[in-house]
Amino acid sequence: MSEHIFGSEISRRRFLTSAATVAGAIGAGALLDACGSGSSATTGPTNSASSSASAATPKRGGTLTVGFTGGSSSDTVDGFNVYTSVDAARCVALFEPLVQFEANGQITNRLAEEFSSNANGTVWTIRLRSGLTWHNGKDVTADDVLFTFGRMLNPKTPTLGAAAMGTVDPHGLKKLDKLTVQLKTTAPQTTLKEQMSTLYFPLAPVGYDPKHPIGCGAFKLDSFAPGQRSVMSRFDDYYLSPMPYLDQLIIEDFPTSTAQLNALRGGSINAAGALPWIAVRELTGQSSVTVLNKRSGQWLTYPMRTDTGPFKDVRVRQAFRLLVDRPQFVSNVFDGQAVLGNDVFSRFDPNYNSALPQRHQDVDQAKSLLKAAGMQDYAFTLVSGPWAPGVLEGANLIAAQASSAGVKLKVVNQPIGQFVEQGYLKDPFASSYWYDNKYAAQCCLSMTKTAGQNEQHWSDPQWDSLWNELNKTSDPGKYQDVVHEMQSVEYQRGGYLIPGFFNEVDAVASDVNGLGVDNTIGPFGGPHFELGWLG
Numbered sequence: 001m002s003e004h005i006f007g008s009e010i011s012r013r014r015f016l017t018s019a020a021t022v023a024g025a026i027g028a029g030a031l032l033d034a035c036g037s038g039s040s041a042t043t044g045p046t047n048s049a050s051s052s053a054s055a056a057t058p059k060r061g062g063t064l065t066v067g068f069t070g071g072s073s074s075d076t077v078d079g080f081n082v083y084t085s086v087d088a089a090r091c092v093a094l095f096e097p098l099v100q101f102e103a104n105g106q107i108t109n110r111l112a113e114e115f116s117s118n119a120n121g122t123v124w125t126i127r128l129r130s131g132l133t134w135h136n137g138k139d140v141t142a143d144d145v146l147f148t149f150g151r152m153l154n155p156k157t158p159t160l161g162a163a164a165m166g167t168v169d170p171h172g173l174k175k176l177d178k179l180t181v182q183l184k185t186t187a188p189q190t191t192l193k194e195q196m197s198t199l200y201f202p203l204a205p206v207g208y209d210p211k212h213p214i215g216c217g218a219f220k221l222d223s224f225a226p227g228q229r230s231v232m233s234r235f236d237d238y239y240l241s242p243m244p245y246l247d248q249l250i251i252e253d254f255p256t257s258t259a260q261l262n263a264l265r266g267g268s269i270n271a272a273g274a275l276p277w278i279a280v281r282e283l284t285g286q287s288s289v290t291v292l293n294k295r296s297g298q299w300l301t302y303p304m305r306t307d308t309g310p311f312k313d314v315r316v317r318q319a320f321r322l323l324v325d326r327p328q329f330v331s332n333v334f335d336g337q338a339v340l341g342n343d344v345f346s347r348f349d350p351n352y353n354s355a356l357p358q359r360h361q362d363v364d365q366a367k368s369l370l371k372a373a374g375m376q377d378y379a380f381t382l383v384s385g386p387w388a389p390g391v392l393e394g395a396n397l398i399a400a401q402a403s404s405a406g407v408k409l410k411v412v413n414q415p416i417g418q419f420v421e422q423g424y425l426k427d428p429f430a431s432s433y434w435y436d437n438k439y440a441a442q443c444c445l446s447m448t449k450t451a452g453q454n455e456q457h458w459s460d461p462q463w464d465s466l467w468n469e470l471n472k473t474s475d476p477g478k479y480q481d482v483v484h485e486m487q488s489v490e491y492q493r494g495g496y497l498i499p500g501f502f503n504e505v506d507a508v509a510s511d512v513n514g515l516g517v518d519n520t521i522g523p524f525g526g527p528h529f530e531l532g533w534l535g
Contacts, residue, residue: 058514062534063248066271067260068523070388071253072417075226078210079202080152080159083420085274085388085523088199088435089251090230092522093529095202095215096239098126098145099193101438101521105350107197111140111216111239113179119474121190128179133237134205135220142175147206149173149183161200163450164192164441167471188472191440198441218244218530227253238530245514245533257389264289270509271532273523276389277335283507292506292516292524293337297347297436300333300394300502302382302429303455304495309428310378314493315369321359321497322366323402329499333394337505341498344487346439348521351480353487363405370407379408383423384431387416391431394499425455436521439483440470447490456495463489511535 068086075087079095082088098112109115114127132140152162153170172184185192205214213221216239219232232249252269254260257276264272265286283291304311304320311317321343330338339347342359346352370376380402384395395411402409414423423430432455437445446453448467466486473479490496504520514532517525524532 056513056535058242058245058531058533059535060242060245060533061247063250064246064271064512064529064532064534065250065252065269066273066524066529067252067254067263067269068273069254069257069260069386070274070416071227072415072420073227074417074420075224075253076210077213077221077224077230079204079213079215080161080200080210082160082199084416086251086253089273089523089527089529090221090224090232091202092199092217092527093219093232093249093251094213094217094221095204096217097197097199097201098203099197099201101194101197101436101441105348105438107194107438111203115193117190117192120188120472121192121474122185122188124183124185124192125176126181126183129239130179132216132239134216135214135235136205137237138205140203140205140216141178142181144203144205145181146173146175147208148202148204149181151204151208158452159200160445160452161196161198163448163452164195164201164444166448166450168192187468190474191444191471194438194440195444196441198437198445199435200445219249229253240530244530246529249529256386264507264509267509270512270534271515271524272507273527274388275505275507277337277502277505279505279507280335280337288510290508290510290512292504292508294504294516294518294520294525296504296520296522297345297501298504298521299341299345299347299434299436299498300390300500301345301432301434301455302395302398302497303432304497305428305455305457306495307457307459310375310380311428311495313373313375315373316375317493317495319366319369319373319375319407320398320402322362322369323405323407324398324497324499325361325401326359326499328401329394329397332397333390334500334502338500338502341500342491343494343496343498344490345434345442345496345498346437347501348436349439349483351439351483353484353491355484356488356491359491361401367405367407377408379410380429381410381412381427382429382431383412383414383419383427385414385416385419387419387431388433389505390502391433395431398497398499425453425457430455439487443467443486458495460489460493 070084071086077090079091082091097110099115100110101107112126113129117124151157152159152165167185167187167189169184169186174182176182218238220235222231222233224230230251234244234247260272263269283289304317326340382395384392386392399409399411447458470482506523511534513535515524
């Protein structure tokens with residue numbers, strides 16, 4: 001959130017995560033924008049709730065009840081291991097990070113007052129803001145930072161963001177004073193701050209219990225029923241006072257987006273996050289509801305395993321990327337409310353390689369590649385499900401497009417809980433969805449050999465060498481050159497199939513204010529429930 005709303009002390013959070021939500025809306029003009037220039041101008045309707053909130057005085061009190069889909073019995077309140085959009089919504093409200101990627105492409109300090117390194121990224125100094133308090137009333141100190149890092153480095157307590165700590169020397173963690181720690185790395189890692197700017201790096205107190213979490217976020221947990229609801233109350237000692245304005249935050253899980261929309265229309269919830277794109281048309285014009293429709297860098301993807309099975313052959317991966325009619329995908333799956341994807345992520349990173357030629361459908365070339373690989377008659381399987389808007393619909397469309405080209409592809413529909421527990425990181429071809437992240441941060445999450453969510457099982461000697469080079473680079477120009485080269489490798493032989501970047505569609509009752517931001521990177525701008533208030 002921009003400083004003209006919050007003042008110059010700190011830029012507000014626009015949270016993004018790996019393994020989170022899908023939704024969006026740009027409008028018909030976005031497809032033309034994607035096919036033509038590289039412009040990222042907003043083409044969707046104005047976020048009236050956000051606009052009015054900035055011009056009005058927030059009021060204290062009341063309950064915000066938010067509906068999400070995609071929850072299950074495997075839901076969690078462990079801020080270190082977030083898989084779904086509803087998990088992210090809870091954990092962002094409960095926890096705070098040291099640093100954070102903003103939707104403007106920059107990284108800002110949050111709980112950290114300083115997060116700096118020496119020239120080659122081998123010695124880092126992290127100093128906390130003074131006066132921070134945990135939900136249990138205890139002070140946030142350097143001991144908590146050391147505990148958090150130690151937990152991430154402990155193989156007995158694996159966390160999804162642990163790969164970013166791969167070069168951190170466990171014996172190089174040192175407390176300098178009550179608020180300051182120093183860490184040393186075993187190899188240069190100039191991207192450490194960038195890698196730690198994602199959802200997977202909440203600060204936790206000494207003795208943290210993931211089943212009964214204590215954080216220092218805007219809300220503290222009162223009750224949690226996986227797959228059903230969570231209830232949180234206002235944290236009076238939140239460090240960005242006078243926020244939060246709400247007395248209570250309730251997050252409800254819904255089995256389908258239809259049930260979610262009906263609850264919003266019926267008034268049993270007063271906000272709905274990560275809505276299907278068709279909701280823009282369904283809700284527009286209803287006086288009791290405001291649609292928050294903003295561009296984003298969020299992406300659906302259909303990762304192919306590069307280490308084993310049919311997609312180990314790069315020609316098969318290239319073929320499937322060429323089988324997809326991306327304009328049709330944008331039109332049918334995203335309801336026209338997206339921009340074309342090019343199989344490379346981090347669209348809003350200032351270092352994004354926009355010079356790569358836009359990939360288009362080429363059925364003849366795809367069939368030729370499959371034949372050369374001896375896979376023209378192979379029966380492929382794509383695992384998917386209604387895990388978030390567009391995921392299953394996109395898989396079915398890819399299967400239909402493949403079938404029209406004479407390629408056998410079957411979609412297996414699985415519940416999200418079953419997939420997370422049994423198939424995630426195992427299936428040769430599956431569905432996934434991500435928030436927008438800085439490039440190096442996303443690589444650390446899903447591309448490096450040690451990434452906790454390396455869905456492609458990606459390991460490429462040239463790319464790996466470039467990754468090592470990136471972590472030694474401090475010169476901005478050289479840094480961008482290396483990123484461009486890495487993305488070129490991914491474009492040529494990677495395992496991610498990314499048909500498009502979609503916008504975020506949320507909706508709120510007419511009396512809900514403050515939610516939603518420009519250039520959003522998640523539901524409600526992050527989500528930013530601490531900003532919400534009832535008028």
